[in-house]
Amino acid sequence: MSVSAQTSVAPVRRFSGRSKRVLPGFGLSLGISLFFVSLVLLLPLTGLVVETSGMTWDQFVFTITDPRVIESYKVTAWTALAASLFNGVFGLLLAWVLVRYEFPGKRLIDAVVDLPFALPTAVAGITLATLFAQNGWYGQWLDKLGVEVAFTPIGIVVAMAFTSIPFVVRTVQPVLEELSPADEEAAVSLGASDGRVFRKVIFPSLWPALVTGVALSFTRSLGEFGAIIFIAGNTPYVSEVTSLMIFIRLQEYDYAAASAIASMVLLVSLILLFAINVWQSRFLRRLEGR
Amino acid sequence: MKTFFKGIALGAALLSAQPALSADRELLNTSYDIARELFAAYNVEFQKHWQEKTGETVEIKQSHAGSSKQAQAIIQGLKADVATFNQVTDIDILHTRGRLIPENWAERLPNNSSPYYSTMAFLVRKGNPKNIENWDDLIREDVSLVMPNPKTSGNGRYTYLAALGFAQDQFGDDQDKIDDFLASLLGQVRVFDSGGRGATTTFVERGIGDALLTFESEVLNIADRLEGEYEVVTPKVSFLAEFPVTWIDDYTKQNGTEELAKEYLSHLYSEDAQRLLASFNYRVQNETVLKENADRFRDLKLKSIDEIAGGWEKAMKAHFASGGKLDQLQRRR
Amino acid sequence: MSLHRNRVGDQPWVRRTLIGLAMLLTAIFLVIPVVVIFTQALSAGWSTLAGNIMDEYTLHAIGLTLFVALLTVPLNLIFGTALAWSVTRFKFPGRKLLITLIDIPFAVSPVVAGLLYLLLYGRNGWLGGWLSTHDIQLMFAWPGIVMVTVFVTCPFVARELIPLMQQQGSEEEEAGVVLGASGWRIFRKITLPNIKWALIYGVILTNARAVGEFGAVSVVSGNVRGQTNTLPLHVELLYQDYNIVGAFASASLLAAIAILTLVAKAFVEWRQAKSEHSAPETRGV
Numbered sequence: 001m002s003v004s005a006q007t008s009v010a011p012v013r014r015f016s017g018r019s020k021r022v023l024p025g026f027g028l029s030l031g032i033s034l035f036f037v038s039l040v041l042l043l044p045l046t047g048l049v050v051e052t053s054g055m056t057w058d059q060f061v062f063t064i065t066d067p068r069v070i071e072s073y074k075v076t077a078w079t080a081l082a083a084s085l086f087n088g089v090f091g092l093l094l095a096w097v098l099v100r101y102e103f104p105g106k107r108l109i110d111a112v113v114d115l116p117f118a119l120p121t122a123v124a125g126i127t128l129a130t131l132f133a134q135n136g137w138y139g140q141w142l143d144k145l146g147v148e149v150a151f152t153p154i155g156i157v158v159a160m161a162f163t164s165i166p167f168v169v170r171t172v173q174p175v176l177e178e179l180s181p182a183d184e185e186a187a188v189s190l191g192a193s194d195g196r197v198f199r200k201v202i203f204p205s206l207w208p209a210l211v212t213g214v215a216l217s218f219t220r221s222l223g224e225f226g227a228i229i230f231i232a233g234n235t236p237y238v239s240e241v242t243s244l245m246i247f248i249r250l251q252e253y254d255y256a257a258a259s260a261i262a263s264m265v266l267l268v269s270l271i272l273l274f275a276i277n278v279w280q281s282r283f284l285r286r287l288e289g290r
Numbered sequence: 291m292k293t294f295f296k297g298i299a300l301g302a303a304l305l306s307a308q309p310a311l312s313a314d315r316e317l318l319n320t321s322y323d324i325a326r327e328l329f330a331a332y333n334v335e336f337q338k339h340w341q342e343k344t345g346e347t348v349e350i351k352q353s354h355a356g357s358s359k360q361a362q363a364i365i366q367g368l369k370a371d372v373a374t375f376n377q378v379t380d381i382d383i384l385h386t387r388g389r390l391i392p393e394n395w396a397e398r399l400p401n402n403s404s405p406y407y408s409t410m411a412f413l414v415r416k417g418n419p420k421n422i423e424n425w426d427d428l429i430r431e432d433v434s435l436v437m438p439n440p441k442t443s444g445n446g447r448y449t450y451l452a453a454l455g456f457a458q459d460q461f462g463d464d465q466d467k468i469d470d471f472l473a474s475l476l477g478q479v480r481v482f483d484s485g486g487r488g489a490t491t492t493f494v495e496r497g498i499g500d501a502l503l504t505f506e507s508e509v510l511n512i513a514d515r516l517e518g519e520y521e522v523v524t525p526k527v528s529f530l531a532e533f534p535v536t537w538i539d540d541y542t543k544q545n546g547t548e549e550l551a552k553e554y555l556s557h558l559y560s561e562d563a564q565r566l567l568a569s570f571n572y573r574v575q576n577e578t579v580l581k582e583n584a585d586r587f588r589d590l591k592l593k594s595i596d597e598i599a600g601g602w603e604k605a606m607k608a609h610f611a612s613g614g615k616l617d618q619l620q621r622r623r
Numbered sequence: 624m625s626l627h628r629n630r631v632g633d634q635p636w637v638r639r640t641l642i643g644l645a646m647l648l649t650a651i652f653l654v655i656p657v658v659v660i661f662t663q664a665l666s667a668g669w670s671t672l673a674g675n676i677m678d679e680y681t682l683h684a685i686g687l688t689l690f691v692a693l694l695t696v697p698l699n700l701i702f703g704t705a706l707a708w709s710v711t712r713f714k715f716p717g718r719k720l721l722i723t724l725i726d727i728p729f730a731v732s733p734v735v736a737g738l739l740y741l742l743l744y745g746r747n748g749w750l751g752g753w754l755s756t757h758d759i760q761l762m763f764a765w766p767g768i769v770m771v772t773v774f775v776t777c778p779f780v781a782r783e784l785i786p787l788m789q790q791q792g793s794e795e796e797e798a799g800v801v802l803g804a805s806g807w808r809i810f811r812k813i814t815l816p817n818i819k820w821a822l823i824y825g826v827i828l829t830n831a832r833a834v835g836e837f838g839a840v841s842v843v844s845g846n847v848r849g850q851t852n853t854l855p856l857h858v859e860l861l862y863q864d865y866n867i868v869g870a871f872a873s874a875s876l877l878a879a880i881a882i883l884t885l886v887a888k889a890f891v892e893w894r895q896a897k898s899e900h901s902a903p904e905t906r907g908v
Contacts, residue, residue, distance in 0.1 A: 022797050024806030026713050032705035033721065040702075040774055041727050044739035050749075051742065066612060067621065090648055097645040100632055105646065111885035112653040118831035118881030119660075120855030121733075121838065123874040126491075126862065127656045130663070133496035137655070151481050151498065162652060170828065174787050174821050184630055194631045202631060209786055216729055216782075223732035226838050234439055234482040236620040243732045247484070248441045250738065251358045252611070253383060262735045269730030274723040281719065318847065323863040353847040354860060360846075366745030367755060368763040368845040388747075487863045495867070515865075 048266070051259035063257045064264050068236060069245050073264075076242045079153055080221035083160035084168075088214040090161075091168025092206075098169075099176040113169050116162055121226030128159055129231045151233030156241060159228045160221035167220060171213035172206060179205055208280045215276045219269040313349035315340075317550055320370040322357040322377075324487050324508070328570045329374070335566060336557055340550070348550065356485060357444065364388065364538060371542050371551040374535045377444035378402075378595075379602050381534050390540045404532035405558035406572040409592055410452040411506040412523040413493065413513065420500045424525045425456040428501060429474040436499035438489045439482040440616055445489075446482070447610060449503045452529035454609075455593040459527055473619045494520075505531065510571035510586070530592040533572070657878050663871035675872035683849050684857040685876065687765065691853065692833040695772045699829050703780025704822070708810075711788040712796070722785065725778045733775055737842025740771050763845030768853065771839040776832045780825035787821045788814075820892075827888055831881050 052060065063069070097103075098110055116124060132150040133139045142149055149155050179202065187197045225243035232239045242265055249258035321329055333350040340348050353360065353368070357375040364370050365388035375381055381403075384390050396403045414422050420433050428435060440446035453475050454468070461467040480499050483489040486508060493502035494512060502509070506524065513522045535558065537551035557563055564576035568583045580587075599605035609615040632638060664672055675681065706725060710718050728736065744761045745751045754761060761767045795817070799809040815822075837855040844851045852860065854877055861870035 022800050023712050023793060023809075024800070025708060025810070026715075029705040029709035030713070030715070032702060033709050036702040036706070036777070037721065037724050040770075040777060041724060044736070044743050044774070045727070047739045047742040047748075048735075063612075068617065090652075093641065093645050094649065096632070097641050100630075101638055101642055103642050107889050108654075109645065109649050111882055111889070112649060112657065114828060114831050114885060115653060115657060115878065115881050117828055118835045118877055118884075119874070120835045120858060120877065122855070122859055122862075123660070123870075123877065124656070126870075127659050127874075129492075129496065130659055131656060133498065135497040137659070138651075150496070151492075162656070165652070166828070170783065170824060171786065174783070174824070175790065177820075178787065178790055181630060188630060194634070194637065197631050212786070216726070219726070219730045223730060223735075225732055225734055229484045230488065233480065234484065235479070236482075243734070244442075244484075246732060246735060248439075249612075250362075250734070251356075251442050253358070253362070253387065254612075255738070255742065257612070258735070258738070262732065265732070266727070266730050270723060270727070273726045273730065274719065277719045277722045324865075326860065326864050351847050351850060353845055354863065355841070355846045359842075362741075363763060363845050366741050366747060366762060367751065367760070369760075485863070487865060490865065491862075491867075 048259045063260045071237045072240045072242045079156040082157045084214045084218035087168045087217045094169045095172040125227035125230030155231035164217035164220040167216040168213035172209045175209040314346040315348045318351045318370045320353045320360045321374045369541045371547045372537045395536045406567045408505045408507045408531045409528040411509045413502040413509045434480040434499045436493045437503040442484045445486040448531045455598045456527045507571040524588045527591045530594045664875040667868045675869045684854045688854040695833040706781045707784035733838030737839035767843040776829045779828040783821045783825035
């Protein structure tokens with residue numbers, strides 16, 4: 001595989017002239033990547049296609065446009081959006097504080113950021129439900145304010161935000177670390193305000209990473225299941241997420257319908273991620289060209 | 291690199307740190323999610339029985355998860371010797387999808403291959419503040435309910451069917467009234483958990499809802515465990531929930547465990563085992579054990595799936611499939 | 624870093640506000656939930672916690688979970704590095720598609736991921752038939768658990784490396800080529816030192832996720848206690864037993880594993896900083 005990949009790319013190498021392809025290891029690295037991607041990612045995905053293709057077009061449309069499923073798309077989309085936007089702000093703040101400042105407890109914060117990955121999602125769900133239920137540590141205070149979180153769509157937002165916060169922090173952090181201080185220092189010494197320097201100098205370099213982090217957080221939230229079912233209440237048309245619809249079809253042994261709904265979620269996520277990747281590399285090129 | 295291999299060795303060592311019993315025989319029992327303690331107790335009883343009978347020691351491995359998931363795993367190659375489930379449909383599928391057992395599996399052991407059964411009951415808070423006595427009390431505006439989701443859990447389906455059975459008795463042939471009743475009942479549900487234990491936790495640990503609708507065995511267990519905090523309400527009409535068992539013909543043949551598997555299940559009908567099952571608050575058929583536990587299990591009218599919906603196949607199609615009655619009722623609100 | 628007085632956010636009040644806010648939010652959303660896990664685990668006392676952990680099935684679950692992580696991490700390390708090298712150091716058609724493809728595991732619900740593997744390698748799957756005639760058991764045994772864990776965690780290393788390597792560019796490596804160094808040497812002496820931290824982050828995230836994965840593993844595991852039950856599945860099992868204290872005891876182990884990894888990372892960083900400080904690394908060619 002690696003050999004054929006190399007030869008097929010050779011003409012491109014000759015044409016596109018500039019620096020990039022003096023480096024060795026193209027065939028090897030691409031070969032490993034393609035082998036891995038095919039075996040681990042694409043081969044299993046064919047199962048999704050095979051299962052779905054067992055349905056007629058009408059069945060497929062009927063399955064993915066069932067009113068209850070449609071409602072679950074809506075619930076999932078807005079809660080995931082709310083969660084990822086919250087993470088955009090919270091994640092940027094965390095990354096900033098971790099990179100820029102020294103303070104007691106910094107290592108602890110740095111450590112706990114990854115916890116949502118390490119905790120099984122079900123444990124996260126149970127723990128959050130314990131905290132936010134009316135008799136929980138947070139729930140009793142929120143209850144006095146008249147806010148209900150557990151067993152409402154807001155509970156879904158909380159669970160999604162929790163499980164996907166590391167994406168934003170860990171995407172933004174390295175870029176922030178690599179940021180060269182020169183431009184920033186120059187701007188500050190010329191008397192520009194902090195807010196202005198942040199907007200004009202720092203943010204433009206940070207922006208792609210931040211958007212990527214938020215997008216990853218969003219797509220992760222679209223697929224989240226384990227943490228959500230414990231805190232959502234799962235009331236039809238109100239707090240049912242799409243993953244639950246998939247799970248229900250699986251319980252009914254209806255693999256085709258489960259695959260159909262899952263492929264819709266996958267399609268949306270992939271389009272989103274692809275758009276971000278294209279946009280990001282355009283953006284980087286523009287930055288380099290400047 | 292060296293440390294990496296050391297790590298692998300450590301992992302492998304830990305993996306092999308299984309109970310070094312080296313029993314003569316081995317049996318894998320796949321079961322539903324909340325039956326672990328029950329079978330932990332039964333396995334001890336059975337090991338003793340098998341040793342007395344044959345002189346061999348048996349190691350019994352247990353697998354627990356939702357019974358639909360277990361059925362899928364068995365079909366896809368989990369080489370289980372016996373299945374002890376809480377839904378008849380999940381054993382049927384082993385025949386229809388997996389061709390692993392014959393169609394007449396239910397006739398191979400007494401009582402439809404169901405050594406024990408239960409029914410649906412309510413758990414209410416201390417003093418029964420909302421005065422809940424029967425199914426029609428559940429649709430009152432001021433009552434909020436917790437139950438497992440009928441879409442994901444057999445437990446939830448049974449509750450739905452029990453309520454349907456009650457409504458049929460109450461309203462006879464008036465389909466609109468029956469539908470109204472069921473729709474209002476579902477409308478009072480505050481949380482639909484994905485499984486039975488999840489619902490119990492929501493009701494007990496989170497303090498949500500005025501009544502928990504679940505298996506009588508679960509309700510009695512909780513009431514025993516947290517004495518004085520809750521009260522058990524058994525409605526006068528309810529659903530006969532069978533707990534079917536079967537050995538998996540294909541796999542027991544491969545594993546050479548046919549005899550053992552059959553005995554493991556038949557022994558569930560013995561008096562000692564029935565007494566054990568009753569102590570876990572399951573209802574049993576054995577006369578002697580029934581008499582011993584007369585005070586625990588209230589006499590009530592239990593309707594079977596045939597009476598309520600004309601069998602499981604029809605019930606699944608008419609009520610629980612997508613677009614079925616349940617979907618329609620939940621849509622109406 | 625704190626020496627730079629002339630950078631954004633260096634005024635004391637901005638600093639304090641941001642740190643305070645970050646600490647507050649971290650406490651509410653991340654620290655307290657972990658505290659809840661530990662308090663629940665300890666709610667019946669230390670001896671119960673110890674008893675819960677020393678339970679033979681819990682021990683087995685710990686062993687299996689670590690074993691799976693130990694196989695998963697190196698595989699994804701090799702893959703992630705190779706992928707990042709190929710997409711950031713070369714331009715070729717389909718490059719963006721490849722970058723997008725590695726995000727698939729983020730977009731697929733873990734339960735669906737498990738199902739996909741089951742449909743392929745299970746007894747009724749189209750590779751499963753061949754496997755079962757050759758008596759190879761992948762699903763419902765540890766190989767299946769490793770396979771889905773690799774699937775779920777494969778983006779992490781690559782995701783950490785790509786933005787960084789893109790930003791750094793390849794001038795240094797090209798200089799190495801001009802000087803006649805071999806590819807492997809360039810990678811080891813020039814690239815690796817530059818991407819080391821991102822690589823370690825990637826490994827930590829991979830490890831954390833591998834240890835904690837529940838949904839996908841639960842589909843292909845078979846849930847046999849003392850055989851294919853990983854720690855997250857064990858938590859679920861105990862929770863279903865209404866043994867909430869026991870469940871949280873196992874959950875606290877997972878939290879502890881995560882914290883330990885992070886402590887190890889902090890230690891490595893500290894050692895690194897110290898050695899760089901005392902004696903600059905010799906980079907002979």
